[in-house]
Amino acid sequence: MNIFKTKVLAVAGIDNTNSIEAVAKSRDNIFKMTQIAEDAVLKPKNWGGFSHELRAWLAARIARQADEPELASQYMMSVDLTNNYHPSNHEAGMNLNILVNFVDKAANNTRDIESSDISKLQKKGFTDDNIVRLCQLLAFVAYQVRVAKGLRLMNQEGS
Secondary structure: OOHHHOHHHHHOOOOOOOOOHHHHHHOHHHHHHHHHHHHHHHOOOOOOOOOHHHHHHHHHHHHHHOOOHHHHHHHHHHOOOOOOOOHHHOOOOOOHHHHHHHHHHHHHOHHHOOHHHHHHHHHOOOOHHHHHHHHHHHHHHHHHHHHHHHHHHHHHHHO
16 A cells, blocks of 8 residues: 555645655554545445445535545545535435534534433434444544644645
């Protein structure tokens, strides 16, 4: 795996010609593992109640809210979605409002999450396994957003 083809380095604008190339290469195992984790969270073999498309759409939503439009675009393209995609047209029987409200709150106001937020998901039919899957997605995207922002800052300072 070429680390400079991983999503997080690509969206941060890091390639093998940047001043922080050596830093990236010295941490190549982290970037490889990040890509493996991304594949596991966004495109797992057992996706439970959340399709790959819904996962990508939610990840893109989180990234856009974190002012990472390129990362959002990469998530959508990873499963061949256009920006016109909306899960309400594809995810039959799922209460998207409660799901999106939880994702937005968890992504943007994490400290405000309460047990009642989890209870709301459960009452709408989301299983504990799927709530864990959703939280894994939220945590991973938050991590990837922070890494991309940090790398971009390092790259700007090194220029």
